[in-house]
Amino acid sequence: MRIVAALLALLLAFPALAVEPSEMLPDPALEARARVLSRELRCVVCQNQSIDDSAADVAHFMRVAVRERLAAGDSDKAVMDYMVVRYGDYVLMKPPFKARTLVLWLGAPLVLLVAGLALFMAARRPTVVPVAVPLDAAERQRLDKLLDR
Secondary structure (H helix, E strand, C coil), X not given: CHHHHHHHHHHHHHHHHCCCCCCCCCCHHHHHXXXXXXXXEECCCCCCCECCCCCCHHHHHHHHXXXXXXXXXXXXXXXXXXXXXXXXXXXXXXXXXXXXXXXXHHHHHHHHHHHHHHHHHHHHCCCCCCXXXXXXXXXXHHHHHHHCC
8 A cells, every 4th residue: 555655646746846956046046937937838849738747858848048138137928928939839738719710719629610511410310221123033043043053
């Protein structure tokens, strides 16, 4: 039972391992702001994972950039704007709804709608049941000949 509890604790702590001690800022207030911002930024390599949780190299560079901007005195909005300029709207965990991000917002619902419509149309299609037509005399003779009766 202790082993299971230890493994569970390790699994729950795994995302915390993404931020390395060398990245952390000495000022606890700035570090707290950096952690909040890091949770709002998506790793551009990982699938829907924040840079705070990602262990990818690019996430490391993004976390360092956020901390450098905060240490330089930038506001949270200025840091987010810098990251958007650098990586695009996709870097935001909640991208704004605008023409360039339409695919991000409407892509999945559109795919679901098309799939649902295709299933509905397939279910509505009448099933064709073949009607058994009796063999005529010539076909019966040919069949008997083939079967050697």
